[in-house]
Amino acid sequence: xxxxxxxxxxxxxxxxxxxxxxxxxxxxxxxxxxxxxxxxxxxxxxxxxxxxxxxxxxxxxxxxxxxxxxxxxxxxxxxxxxxxxxxxxxxxxxxxxxxxxx
Amino acid sequence: xxxxxxxxxxxxxxxxxxxxxxxxxxxxxxxxxxxxxxxxxxxxxxxxxxxxxxxxxxxxxxxxxxxxxxxxxxxxxxxxxxxxxxxxxxxxxxxxxxxxxxxxxxxxxxxxxxxxxxxxxxxxxxxxxx
Amino acid sequence: xxxxxxxxxxxxxxxxxxxxxxxxxxxxxxxxxxxxxxxxxxxxxxxxxxxxxxxxxxxxxxxxxxxxxxxxxxxxxxxxxxxxxxxxxxxxxxxxxxxxxxxxxxxxxxxxxxxxxxxxxxxxxxxxxxxxxxx
Numbered sequence: 162x163x164x165x166x167x168x169x170x171x172x173x174x175x176x177x178x179x180x181x182x183x184x185x186x187x188x189x190x191x192x193x194x195x196x197x198x199x200x201x202x203x204x205x206x207x208x209x210x211x212x213x214x215x216x217x218x219x220x221x222x223x224x225x226x227x228x229x230x231x232x233x234x235x236x237x238x239x240x241x242x243x244x245x246x247x248x249x250x251x252x253x254x255x256x257x258x259x260x261x262x263x
Numbered sequence: 264x265x266x267x268x269x270x271x272x273x274x275x276x277x278x279x280x281x282x283x284x285x286x287x288x289x290x291x292x293x294x295x296x297x298x299x300x301x302x303x304x305x306x307x308x309x310x311x312x313x314x315x316x317x318x319x320x321x322x323x324x325x326x327x328x329x330x331x332x333x334x335x336x337x338x339x340x341x342x343x344x345x346x347x348x349x350x351x352x353x354x355x356x357x358x359x360x361x362x363x364x365x366x367x368x369x370x371x372x373x374x375x376x377x378x379x380x381x382x383x384x385x386x387x388x389x390x391x392x393x
Numbered sequence: 394x395x396x397x398x399x400x401x402x403x404x405x406x407x408x409x410x411x412x413x414x415x416x417x418x419x420x421x422x423x424x425x426x427x428x429x430x431x432x433x434x435x436x437x438x439x440x441x442x443x444x445x446x447x448x449x450x451x452x453x454x455x456x457x458x459x460x461x462x463x464x465x466x467x468x469x470x471x472x473x474x475x476x477x478x479x480x481x482x483x484x485x486x487x488x489x490x491x492x493x494x495x496x497x498x499x500x501x502x503x504x505x506x507x508x509x510x511x512x513x514x515x516x517x518x519x520x521x522x523x524x525x526x527x528x
Contacts, residue, residue, distance in 0.1 A: 162520065164519070164520060167389075169278075169279075169282075169391075169393075176437065177405075177437075180405070180436070180437050183512060183516075184436075184512065184515060184516040184519060185516070186516060186520050189520075194282060195278045195279075195282060196278075225285070226278075245289075246285045246286060246288070246289035247289045247292065247293050249286060249289065250266075250286065250289045250290045250293055250295060251293070253266070253387050253389060254264045254295065254386075254387065256387075258387070258522055258523065258524070258525055259387050259388065259389045259525070260403070260519060260525040260527065261389060261390040261391070261392070261525075261527050262405075262527065263271075263390065263392045263393055263405070263527045263528070269526070271528075303416065303420075304412060304413065304416055343416075343419055344416060374423065375419060375420055375423040375424075376423055376426070376427070378420060378423075378424075378526075379400075379420070379423065379424040379427045379429070380427070382398065382400060382524040382526065383396075383398055383427065383429065383524075388524050388525075388526065390526065390527055392527070
């Protein structure tokens, strides 16, 4: 049993990503989309917080939204997997439920 | 697998309707079914046929209308949210004594019960919003 | 699969500044007619929706907070409220409306609808659902 969570807010804007990571279960997947992709970057003030809270959670980022924002793929944090929309669909299908953190 | 999709932000202001569109296209391309797309909150504004976006931008309403036509998608605009925001089909316009309608081809207006029904019938319900 | 699904309406936003809380309630009220297993979750700024004493007259807004007290009549009787979210905002249960329902299985005794749970317990509630609708 697992949940796919999506987050679409920058962690610099509000606590949504933090709240999501605080509620996700070990083995759940968290996919950062839209402005949420800023939560997937390395080398910023939130990187360690996200890595710490996400230690037992599988972290993903939507590649299309990373590219749209001019973020070099090399800046995506280690341990965060980049996916495309087809893989997003596949993740939604293979989990038990989807929870969207708005 | 059957997906139900909720779009709860307006076009252009928010990326939600674009993300939902990309998700639906990808789901259909990978052999899944999309049982319904339900537009709620400001998401109802996706369904106006009177928007005129700049030529060099994506045409959000037209994209949805075309996708709905190609795949016989059920695009439902919430009536309660639509009434607040001035989205009407001809039926509603007649009933409410308004002089125009503005709903785009491929969309229909119906009640919130359609959202709950979608949640019951779909294998996964996914919301794109703010 | 059984015909009854577990629906959770997740409320994480404060009332009035945006319409989400108000339109979420409209979904819950309509959804009540579908005889599903329904619960609501209030966490983060969503706990502000339940405060008592909301007076919207001067602000010129519609006060929808009395609707929460009517939820019991719609058989929406499980309102999970996160303790940590209350603590962070300096709120206690006393700051929230007294929301009750009549338990038809227990001689229509009035019982509290609000269930205060820890963050960990809230995570358990979330992980136990079929459909999670977020507002």
